Amino acid sequence: MGHLDHATFGWLTPVLSYVMACIGAALGLRCTVRALGATGTSRRNWLLTAASAIGTGIWTMHFVAMLGFGVSGTEIRYDVPLTILSLLVAMIVVGAGVFAVGYSKDRGRALLLGGLTTGLGVASMHYLGMAALRLHGTVRYDPLLVAASVVIAVVAATLALWAGLNVKSPVAVTVASLLMGAAVSSMHYTGMFAVSVRIAPSGEALPGASAMQFIFPLAVGLGAYLFLTSAFVALSPTAGEREASASAQRPAETPAR
Template sequence: MGHLDHATFGWLTPLLSYVMACMGAALGLRCTVRALGATGRSRRNWLVTAASAIGTGIWTMHFVAMLGFGVSGTDIRYDVPLTIVSLLVAMAVVCVGVFAVGYGKDRARALFLGGLTTGLGVASMHYLGMAAVRLHGDVSYDPVLVALSVLIAVVAATAALWAALNIKSPVAVTIASLIMGAAVSSMHYTAMFAVSVHVTPSGTALPGATAMQFIFPLAVGLGSYLFLTSAFVALSPATGEREASASAQRPAASAAR
């Protein structure tokens, strides 16, 4: 058996991955709140932004955490196409979940469907990401912990979508995103504890890219995307603010006449 280390860099990767998950969640919730206050194309755009933010946040969280994943007795490589597929799956599935909530007529049903879809999507993204791991040996999973990680993912996703529908104040959004970040992180580490690796030492080169060659630049790129989008969303006026400033300008304009 290979000894698994989930934090080869100490607290750095778990902490950084948690921050990424929270950022994605906060941005996603804020965009969903905006979407519910908008109509037509604007609503659709906000929902797509929300989905890409949450999807990116979860994926970045997973792979930043994976930077700290090491197995004694073998190197680790990542299958590049499969890793990218896992990112697309994360975004697509979160998109379905967010749209179910954004356009659902019956709130309870929309929440259930959205939460289930998004949760299963997060879990499938995680296990696809794990399937992209290449090492000398065999990877096996504890089915009970796998089931638990999927359950955590579904509950976390449902709670996050519920928060998006019911929470408007910035303080509440912050608290909800901290909780969601914790839920996503706990899902990740539950799933990681389900892993056991039977190492078969080998001198042959592993296919794929190292974490630093591939995962690190991608995580930095997506992290920057999250940060810039957050800044953009924070600075763009909400519908209420826009109407308030427009009505404030009207009397001023008529007074100037």
């Protein structure tokens, strides 16, 4: 059996991955709140931004954490198409969950449907990302821990969407984001502890790209996207602020004589 190391760079990758998950969650919740205050194409655009933020945050969290993953006795490579697919799946499935919440008349049903969809999106992204691993040996999973990781993902997503609908103050949004980041991280590491690897030493070159060749530049690019989008969302006025400035610009009506 190969010895698995989940933090080859020490605390750097777990902490950084948690921060990425929190930023994605905070941005996603903020955009969902904005979407609910908007209508038409504006609502759709906010929901698309929310889905891309949460999806990007989850994916970046997973692969930043994977930068710290090592197995004694073998190198690790990543299948590029599968890794890209895992990012698209994260965005599409999370998007379905966010749109269910954004456009549903029945909030309770929307939450359950959105939470289930988004949670399954997180889990499918994780296991697709794991399927992209290439190493000298076979990867096995503990079914109980896999099931636990999926349950954590669904519960976390439902709680996050509930927070998106019910939480308005900046402090509460921050707390909700920290909790969602913690839930996504705990889902990831539960899924990782389900893994065992039986090493089959081989001199053959592994297919795929190394983490530093491919995962690292992509994670940096997506991280930059999250930071830039966060700045844009923070600076764009809310519906209430727009109304206030519009009413301030209207000339005061002269009272009728």
